Amino acid sequence: MIKVLFFAKLREQVGRSEMQLPALDSGSSVASLLDAVIAELPEAEAVLRQGNVLAAINQEMAPLSATVADGDEVAFFPPVTGG
Template structure:
């Protein structure tokens, strides 16, 4: 399965990536699985750990960790945003 992952705002700056294309192992079926997979890279990638306040969307729709990830999905990770 191949997906595109986008990183926004402070996550983009922390990780040093705005996007990447990944080929995922078969063991990654959900958004939560993907997030854990990325966090296991260690170092700055721990910003995506499960306990961190990070939002996610699949194909531009907000998604929960149990949402399935499919081939060619576009996944976006971003910190919570406040307005004023």
């Protein structure tokens, strides 16, 4: 299983803070996981495909091309701004 977390505005827009998905095929990417999330939550596609969604695997920033493995925790969140 892969634990998927949604933070900040994404959590509000997706309508949940987390979900569990079955492990993907070996060598699958964060982008593939994003596709699986959208397959489960098609209403969230517009939010998750904004092009500026960031990801972290096991609390470390990761590009969408990074590999996801069974047991990983993957978080999606909007870009952080500050001032």
